[in-house]
Amino acid sequence: MTDFTLNELTELLRTCSGDPEEGVDLGTESVLDTPFLELGYDSLALLQVTNVINRERGIGLSDDAVAEAETPRMLLAVVNSVLATEAGR
Numbered sequence: 434m435t436d437f438t439l440n441e442l443t444e445l446l447r448t449c450s451g452d453p454e455e456g457v458d459l460g461t462e463s464v465l466d467t468p469f470l471e472l473g474y475d476s477l478a479l480l481q482v483t484n485v486i487n488r489e490r491g492i493g494l495s496d497d498a499v500a501e502a503e504t505p506r507m508l509l510a511v512v513n514s515v516l517a518t519e520a521g522r
Contacts, residue, residue, distance in 0.1 A: 435444045436516065437486065437490070437513055437516060438509075439442050439462065439505060442482070443459035443460060443464075443498075444511060445485055445486070446459065446472075446478065448485075448486065448489065449481040449482050449485060450474055450477075450478035450481060450482070452473075453472045453473045453474070457472050459460055460485065464505055465502050465504065465505050465509075466505075467508040468503050469503060469504065469505070479499060479508070480499075483508075486512060490512075490516065491519075492512075492515050493515070494511065494512065494515055499511060
């Protein structure tokens, strides 16, 4: 199974919750360490995104792990860790 990428995450954020705060370019790696709240995405937006990831990738992301993922880099790490674990089964 392939890694979940920043491009996939930003597409889901836009699809599920709309565009980010004005002046934020989700297409650059500079957003990796920017808190989701500063990007304009709250916990409900992340819940929607993670539900889609769970459904499309056939995995089960822990609500606690997702809640602790405050930045795109942290969420990508959580998703890719679960993907790697699931692939190893």
